[in-house]
Amino acid sequence: RDEKQASDSSSKSVKQLTSGKWEVDWAKWMPDGQNVIYSSTQYSTAERLLSIVGVPSSNVTLIVGKDDGMNTDPQLSKDGGMLLFEHSKWNEPTDLYSFTISEVTKEKSVLRRVTNTVPDRFRQIKWTPPQFVDFIARDGKTVKARVYTPPQFDKTKKYPAVVFVHGAGYLQDIIDGWSYYYREAMFNHILTERGYVVLEIDYRGSAGYGREWRTDVYDFLGGLDFQDHLDGIDYIVKNYSVDPARVGMYGGSYGGFIGVMAVMRAPERVACARSEEHTSEL
Numbered sequence: 001r002d003e004k005q006a007s008d009s010s011s012k013s014v015k016q017l018t019s020g021k022w023e024v025d026w027a028k029w030m031p032d033g034q035n036v037i038y039s040s041t042q043y044s045t046a047e048r049l050l051s052i053v054g055v056p057s058s059n060v061t062l063i064v065g066k067d068d069g070m071n072t073d074p075q076l077s078k079d080g081g082m083l084l085f086e087h088s089k090w091n092e093p094t095d096l097y098s099f100t101i102s103e104v105t106k107e108k109s110v111l112r113r114v115t116n117t118v119p120d121r122f123r124q125i126k127w128t129p130p131q132f133v134d135f136i137a138r139d140g141k142t143v144k145a146r147v148y149t150p151p152q153f154d155k156t157k158k159y160p161a162v163v164f165v166h167g168a169g170y171l172q173d174i175i176d177g178w179s180y181y182y183r184e185a186m187f188n189h190i191l192t193e194r195g196y197v198v199l200e201i202d203y204r205g206s207a208g209y210g211r212e213w214r215t216d217v218y219d220f221l222g223g224l225d226f227q228d229h230l231d232g233i234d235y236i237v238k239n240y241s242v243d244p245a246r247v248g249m250y251g252g253s254y255g256g257f258i259g260v261m262a263v264m265r266a267p268e269r270v271a272c273a274r275s276e277e278h279t280s281e282l
Helices: 002-013 120-124 182-193 211-215 224-239 254-265
Strands: 024-029 035-040 049-054 061-064 070-076 082-089 092-100 111-113 131-136 142-148 159-165 197-201 242-251 272-275
Touching: 024 070, 035 070, 049 070, 061 082, 131 224, 142 182, 142 224, 159 182, 159 224, 159 254, 182 197, 197 224, 224 242, 224 254, 242 254, 254 272
Parallel strands: 159 197, 159 242, 242 272
Antiparallel strands: 024 035, 035 049, 049 061, 070 082, 082 092, 092 111, 131 142, 142 197
């Protein structure tokens, strides 16, 4: 009885401040004890928004918002007066930015660039822009993907394709930010210059899409995550003039596992694969 009363009392003290089909991946109390600053995927899984919500819940103030790319690793100063964070875009490596909390309004925040580490030579390169797309997997789930096409892409022609598989299983790569796999991202640019279509997906188990997406691989690695890649290949064959007989796959660590498994289990779909981690080729 006492345990039930304690449980009821505890549940009554819990107040939900945000809602929706999106993730909050970081949150911190402001020193005033009346507001919480947090990072979320509210508008796009490919970005991270920084917002402030009052406690008890009131209107949310959007600090860094939609179409601003990835804003990660936020650090709030001890006095709560300033936030430091890392900002990047798909073609812009990470630098540090900050803003002063007192200058934030409902309309905008005043961002200050703290570091400028990207050399001019890098900015002069005309990087192949990814197309952020969705496709429907066999079980009806929506899969987030990026597709890179060769210069002067012509749908009347047939192209070979390469599928890059990110590692770790639990990682997010389809972001409007500088990828953890930046070397592979730059290599994908070289592949497009050589005439390849390139596909990347956030397969089942990837971070950033909620509990259900993550646990779809529970007790069966190489199940839905593997099938998502086959469905992705079907998507680019249908929509990007890819020759189904000339599809290759590569990745490292868990990406290598998926690639090698694909060429063994579906050789009619994947002509060759490379595991970077162990430099094995099939």
